[in-house]
Every structure is written in C-alpha cells, then in structure tokens.
Amino acid sequence: xxxxxxxxxxxxxxxxSRREFIAHSALLGLASASYPLFHPKLTQAITPKKGGRxxxxxxxxxxVDSLDPALMIxxxxxxxxxxxxxNCLVEINHKNESVPELAESWESSQDAKKWIFKLxxxxxxxxxxxxxxxxxxxxxxxxxGKNSKSGAKPLLNPIDxxxxxxxxxxxxxxxxxxxxxxxxxxxxxxxxxxxxxRPDSGIFTGPYVIKDFEPGVRTFATKNQNYFKSDRGHFDExxxxxxxxxxxxxxxxxxxxxxLVSDCDPKTVALLKKLKGIQxxxxxxxxxxxxxxxxxxxxxxxxxxxxxxxxxxxxxxMVKTIxxxxxxxxxxxxxxxxxxxxxxxxxxxxxxxxxxKFHLKKAGLGNHEFRFHTADNIYSGAxxxxxxxxxxxxxxxxxxxxxxxxxxxxxxNVWLKKAWSASLWNGRPTEDMMLSTVYRAGAPWNETFxxxxxxxxxxxxxxxxxxxxxxxxxxxxMQRIIHDEGGxxxxxxxxxxxxxxxxxxxxxxxxxxxxxxxxxxxRWWFKG
Numbered sequence: 427x428x429x430x431x432x433x434x435x436x437x438x439x440x441x442x443s444r445r446e447f448i449a450h451s452a453l454l455g456l457a458s459a460s461y462p463l464f465h466p467k468l469t470q471a472i473t474p475k476k477g478g479r480x481x482x483x484x485x486x487x488x489x490v491d492s493l494d495p496a497l498m499i500x501x502x503x504x505x506x507x508x509x510x511x512x513n514c515l516v517e518i519n520h521k522n523e524s525v526p527e528l529a530e531s532w533e534s535s536q537d538a539k540k541w542i543f544k545l546x547x548x549x550x551x552x553x554x555x556x557x558x559x560x561x562x563x564x565x566x567x568x569x570x571g572k573n574s575k576s577g578a579k580p581l582l583n584p585i586d587x588x589x590x591x592x593x594x595x596x597x598x599x600x601x602x603x604x605x606x607x608x609x610x611x612x613x614x615x616x617x618x619x620x621x622x623x624r625p626d627s628g629i630f631t632g633p634y635v636i637k638d639f640e641p642g643v644r645t646f647a648t649k650n651q652n653y654f655k656s657d658r659g660h661f662d663e664x665x666x667x668x669x670x671x672x673x674x675x676x677x678x679x680x681x682x683x684x685x686l687v688s689d690c691d692p693k694t695v696a697l698l699k700k701l702k703g704i705q706x707x708x709x710x711x712x713x714x715x716x717x718x719x720x721x722x723x724x725x726x727x728x729x730x731x732x733x734x735x736x737x738x739x740x741x742x743x744m745v746k747t748i749x750x751x752x753x754x755x756x757x758x759x760x761x762x763x764x765x766x767x768x769x770x771x772x773x774x775x776x777x778x779x780x781x782x783k784f785h786l787k788k789a790g791l792g793n794h795e796f797r798f799h800t801a802d803n804i805y806s807g808a809x810x811x812x813x814x815x816x817x818x819x820x821x822x823x824x825x826x827x828x829x830x831x832x833x834x835x836x837x838x839n840v841w842l843k844k845a846w847s848a849s850l851w852n853g854r855p856t857e858d859m860m861l862s863t864v865y866r867a868g869a870p871w872n873e874t875f876x877x878x879x880x881x882x883x884x885x886x887x888x889x890x891x892x893x894x895x896x897x898x899x900x901x902x903x904m905q906r907i908i909h910d911e912g913g914x915x916x917x918x919x920x921x922x923x924x925x926x927x928x929x930x931x932x933x934x935x936x937x938x939x940x941x942x943x944x945x946x947x948x949r950w951w952f953k954g
C-alpha cells in the first residue's frame with residue numbers, strides 16, 4: 427500500500443484524482459505526521475475555502491521596521507514582507523526541499539559553479555509590471571553592494587557574476603562550487619521587486635498587496651487578484667497587529683480580536699489546550715536562543731571567560747522552567763537535531779559550577795560584573811530566563827547584572843552593539859546558510875564578531891564537497907570549534923508554538939520556521 431506522502435506526490439503530479447486520493451487516504455486511517463492537525467474529513471483539508479480576513483498577532487515589531495528586504499531584522503517585519511507580500515526564486519517546502527517559486531526550473535554545471543535559472547513567465551508585480559531577468563538581477567544586487575548591510579550579503583559573496591540570457595533566464599557564476607546554491611535563493615531577504623522602484627516600496631509579487639503600513643503597530647494587505655499561484659493566497663485580507671506582550675496576544679485570541687498568534691509562551695500551552703475553539707500548533711525545527719558575547723571586546727575576547735559563562739548556565743532547568751518541555755537543551759552551536767549534518771556525537775555541555783569557577787580563575791576575573799543586556803519581547807520568558815541564568819551563575823561565583831533594555835528598537839540599538847546580549851535565531855534549511863549568516867568572519871550578522879581561521883576554511887571547503895562522508899566530518903568539526911571556542915551561548919532549542927482559532931485549517935507544515943515557514947498567510951485558510 428502506498429504511503430500518504432507517496433499519494434500526495436501522485437496528486438501533485440496529477441497522476442491520481444482528488445477522489446482517488448481521498449479514497450486511498452481513508453484506507454490509511456489518515457495516520458501520517460504529514461497532516462498533524464487536519465480535520466478528520468480530508469476533503470476539507472485538501473479543498474481550501476476562499477475568503478475572510480486573517481488577523482495575526484505577532485511580537486518583535488518596531489517603529490523603525492522597514493519593508494526594504496535588506497533591512498529586515500525583526501520577525502514581525504519578515505512575517506509581513508516574506509510571508510505575505512513577496513516571493514523568492516526558490517521556496518522551501520514542508521519536507522525541507524528546495525522547489526521552484528519565481529523560478530520555473532534550474533540546472534548546474536558538474537562543478538556546481540554555474541547555475542542557470544529559468545524564470546516563470548507572466549508573473550506580475552503589484553504595480554502590474556511583468557517580472558523579468560532584469561528585475562531578478564537588480565533585486566539580488568541590492569544585497570551585494572559594497573556598503574550593503576544585508577544579512578544575506580555573506581550568502582551571496584560567492585557569486586562572481588549574475589547575467590541574463592534573454593528575458594527569462596538568469597545565469598549565476600560562482601567563485602567556488604556550491605551544491606546547495608538553490609537553497610540560498612530561498613533566503614527571506616532575497617525576495618524579488620521591480621528594478622525601477624524603491625526597495626522599501628512594498629511592491630512585490632506575493633499573494634497580498636499592502637494597503638496600510640504602520641511600523642511597529644499594524645499592517646493591512648488585500649488579496650492579489652493576479653497572483654501566479656492559483657492554489658495559494660486563500661484569504662481576502664490580512665491584518666497583522668504588533669503585540670509585543672505575550673499575555674496581550676493570548677487575550678486578543680481568546681476575545682476574538684485575532685485569529686492567530688505566534689511566539690506563544692510555553693507556560694500557557696497546557697491551559698490553552700483545554701479551551702474550546704482554540705488549537706495549538708507546534709512545530710519542532712531548529713529555532714534557538716543565543717546569548718552572544720562579542721569576541722572582539724573585553725572581557726569576552728578571552729575564551730576562558732566564554733567557557734566560564736557557558737558552564738555556569740543550567741540548560742535543563744531552563745528547558746523545564748521556561749519552555750515547559752517544549753524544546754531541548756542547546757550545546758553552544760546553532761545546528762539542531764533535525765539538520766542533515768547534526769553533530770550527534772559531540773558531548774552535551776551541562777551545568778558545571780566547578781568548571782565555571784576554574785575558567786573564571788584562569789581569566790583572572792573573579793570579581794568582575796558581567797552586564798547582560800536583554801528585553802522582555804525578544805521571546806516569551808526572556809527576562810525569566812535571564813533571572814535563572816543569574817541565579818545559576820551566582821552558584822559558580824559569577825556576578826551577572828541584568829540590564830533590561832527597551833523593547834522598541836532593541837535590534838537596532840542593543841543587538842550587535844552591546845558586548846553581551848540576548849538574541850534568537852530561526853533555523854536555516856542548510857548548515858552552510860546558518861553558519862555563513864551568523865558565524866562567518868565579517869558577516870553582517872556575525873553577532874559574536876568571531877573570526878576563526880580553521881572554521882572559515884572549513885566553511886568554504888564543506889560547501890564545495892560532493893563526498894557526503896567528508897562533508898559530514900567537516901560540519902562536525904565546525905560545530906565542535908564553535909562549541910569549544912565560539913562566542914555564542916546556545917542554551918535552548920525551542921519548539922515553535924502558535925495558537926489559533928479552530929476555524930483555521932492548513933496542510934503539511936514546514937518545520938524550519940514558525941507559522942509554516944512564515945507562509946501561514948499564503949498557505950492556510952478558514953474552514954468552511
């Protein structure tokens with residue numbers, strides 16, 4: 427008997443009808459993790475209802491947010507731009523596979539240095555202009571400029587040239603081969619906009635057209651009637667409300683002010699599961715919290731200091747208390763257990779006050795006050811986690827002073843600015859994308875300002891290596907180097923938890939980012 431995933435593939439390839447799909451699926455008892463929250467009636471699950479206004483409550487908004495793809499930092503603006511208004515050449519599906527989006531197909535040379543992308547024809551921007559190769563090249567070059575501060579710049583650094591071949595073919599020539607290159611073009615920064623408009627205009631190709639944008643407050647968008655995906659963009663309207671307070675988001679959902687809220691406090695999940703009319707949507711991906719220390723700044727330029735602070739945090743207590751079990755202890759590197767090259771044999775670092783004291787003594791900073799900067803809207807429980815850390819570190823003789831920063835402007839005024847602060851990262855579909863974005867020397871988002879020669883060499887070699895065993899060994903060594911010498915404390919990997927009205931339905935969920943890879947507005951719908 428075919429599996430549900432196989433049936434799904436046949437349906438997508440139009441080799442079986444919907445009626446045949448439903449009949450065969452019924453024989454399976456619908457017992458597949460691919461459809462974890464489907465209504466028992468599969469007919470409803472695969473026949474989305476059109477219409478309605480989806481109201482989303484989300485945190486991390488700021489009055490300085492911009493629709494410029496190169497300047498997106500806060501998760502709320504990424505959810506709005508990438509999740510509602512725009513598209514990339516490549517999309518990541520629920521199986522973590524790279525599939526065509528604005529591109530129709532692609533092919534590469536044997537050495538993976540030359541890639542030819544064939545664009546979809548007839549795709550219209552929100553201003554009715556038809557997308558072509560010039561728009562794609564202009565959009566990508568927006569991130570490649572000498573003075574670009576885009577988080578995607580290090581991902582595009584290996585590109586030597588981008589040229590067009592006719593109106594609908596784009597040719598990429600790389601400095602070195604990259605077998606994962608299509609994944610790079612799925613990065614949320616790399617959305618395509620018309621070459622003759624400002625990057626922050628809000629004019630893209632996505633399922634919704636922006637009508638009202640109040641940074642840090644509210645965004646309103648309406649259905650793009652000319653959207654090139656006929657099976658997506660089911661809602662008529664999308665309203666996104668910035669709600670930095672976790673409790674306020676839950677109250678708004680309970681009282682019917684919103685239909686969907688993201689980044690929910692795990693402490694509330696048990697209670698919410700008992701409420702009528704509400705569903706809990708849990709995704710277990712590679713999202714993780716970090717406490718980056720600037721390795722170019724005293725005292726964090728001393729690895730003994732970094733190790734002392736790594737050993738002084740009780741990760742298991744944090745997972746139990748802050749996440750209520752909805753996550754796993756981190757091991758001071760950013761690669762999660764769902765990743766292809768996860769270093770499973772790397773010993774888990776645990777709370778060890780004696781080792782913390784040893785390294786602090788080696789650093790000669792027994793009486794130093796370590797100032798840790800954080801804010802309560804970074805993630806649910808951020809201040810409580812900092813308090814737990816302060817408590818466990820005190821038992822190791824380490825004095826941590828928590829500096830509570832304003833929520834508004836945190837990512838512009840604190841992150842990358844202060845010597846030690848709180849941060850969080852959503853996973854990336856490949857190890858190279860995660861490591862190149864956050865740990866590569868000189869990367870704009872290298873939050874630890876870390877520069878390690880061996881690590882940088884391995885990063886280049888791994889992306890060009892075809893042999894799976896050799897590539898795996900390289901990624902293991904990179905994870906070990908970050909674990910032993912890096913400036914990032916990674917205390918927890920956290921499940922993505924969203925709470926929604928039970929009137930919302932969806933298909934298979936992407937796990938590498940919250941809210942179905944941030945595409946809930948495009949992929950979900952209201953039940954009939």
